[in-house]
Amino acid sequence: MDLESLIPWIADGLVLIALLVMTVGAIGIVTMPDIYTKLHAASKAVFLGVILLALAAMLLQDMAFTLRAALICMALILTTPVASHVIGRAAYLEREHMTTPGAVDESGHHLADEDDAHPIPDDGLARREPPVILSDEPAR
């Protein structure tokens, strides 16, 4: 058995690993309690699954396919961390609470407190006001 005949099986293994990783990402997004922990599953697991699938496709196809798949990988590597960071920053600016057990907020805005010192506005009216832009000193 030479190396050439092993390549489809390696691609199959990569596809199975990619499906496993993407399923772990979906489970993480469903079961994690708040947005800050959901971002972990979304920005790492699902993204790595797509990269693994593109690698499996690159192993089998010709050069034009490989270069396009590499372009997709490059675009995802460049854009996914930025999008995740912007979503996390937006959730932080909107004062979303950390409901994870044992969460620690070191920013000074007490987002991990359980006593609703800075409650999230529940009605639609409060969200239309201009949000408070964060400064360097803590809120209280």
Added chain:
Amino acid sequence: MHGVFAYVASVWITALLVVMVIVLIRARSPMTRILALDVLTLYLIALLVVYASANESRYFLDAALILGLLSFVASLVTARYHSERKVFD
């Protein structure tokens, strides 16, 4: 990849898409919805890559690339606009 594996991967990723649509509908905060839309597009890209590799047709990869770039811009603009009410500085 072999045909059976491509078929299984397509069905499995479609099931993950359905799960992510349910998360998108039932999410409580707007940021979770934006995150679920982002992940939904990642699953769509994965589905397009599997389909292109199974059919040996590379034109689906162009659609996947455009989808990825559009979802980046979409999540950036929606998250920034929803939190700061402005997109550009």
